[in-house]
Amino acid sequence: MVGTPPQLERGSGVPAHVQIERWLLESISSGELMPGDRLPGERELAGRLGVSRMTLRQALATLERDGVLVRVPGRAGGAFVAEPRIECDLTGLTGFTEQIRRAHLRAEARILVAETVPATVAVARALRVAPGSPVHEVARVRSAGRSPVALERSCFPDLPGLLDQDLTGSLYTLLAERYDLAPRTAVERLDPVIARPAEAADLDIPPGAPLMLIERTAYAAGGRPVEFARDLFRPDRVRISVRSGVTGPAEP
Numbered sequence: 001m002v003g004t005p006p007q008l009e010r011g012s013g014v015p016a017h018v019q020i021e022r023w024l025l026e027s028i029s030s031g032e033l034m035p036g037d038r039l040p041g042e043r044e045l046a047g048r049l050g051v052s053r054m055t056l057r058q059a060l061a062t063l064e065r066d067g068v069l070v071r072v073p074g075r076a077g078g079a080f081v082a083e084p085r086i087e088c089d090l091t092g093l094t095g096f097t098e099q100i101r102r103a104h105l106r107a108e109a110r111i112l113v114a115e116t117v118p119a120t121v122a123v124a125r126a127l128r129v130a131p132g133s134p135v136h137e138v139a140r141v142r143s144a145g146r147s148p149v150a151l152e153r154s155c156f157p158d159l160p161g162l163l164d165q166d167l168t169g170s171l172y173t174l175l176a177e178r179y180d181l182a183p184r185t186a187v188e189r190l191d192p193v194i195a196r197p198a199e200a201a202d203l204d205i206p207p208g209a210p211l212m213l214i215e216r217t218a219y220a221a222g223g224r225p226v227e228f229a230r231d232l233f234r235p236d237r238v239r240i241s242v243r244s245g246v247t248g249p250a251e252p
Contacts, residue, residue, distance in 0.1 A: 117155075126228035135158060138154050151203055156175075188215065194207075214233065
């Protein structure tokens, strides 16, 4: 439950809705408000703050847009503190499991598919095998703190015994330690998409919700392709980042 609201400063030059935003952000960062906590109803909270409901709604809309709050319609709904978004850095080839651990969350994987299938044209082109050749397909729902955040679907070359291994942990670690095929480089492409019904069910979101698709081909040392993946991330739970720099003389 939210604590005692602050006394808003009138005539300070800082709009009331901005002061409300700052107060709620401070309450969340201090741990006074936790993910999943429900704010009081608009009428009650506006009265405690001494502002109009329109001013309060302006503050809540900004925090919802920034992913800090989630507003659910209906009698049982309201404004809830959102789960923090996880930083997923594409600059290196750190696996999803390690990225989740860096966020101090528990990484979990629910396996949907683990089977040998004929390579489609796209998979064959990425892995440099003939179309129809056997490849290993692994599809998993990745969760952080028991909340689904990504749907991973990867295809690997026909590596002996791959599907007999533990597929709930880091697949990159498995490639490195068992097959000496640690991914060293990757080409990744990002596209915004919407969730189809099956994907929405796996990720616990409504059909048509926005997702970020990352298509990736990963290569081991020497340029051998070792993975072709199409991963779907929930943008309300994952923030994609890439670091860049100048490798040669900067142009004017």
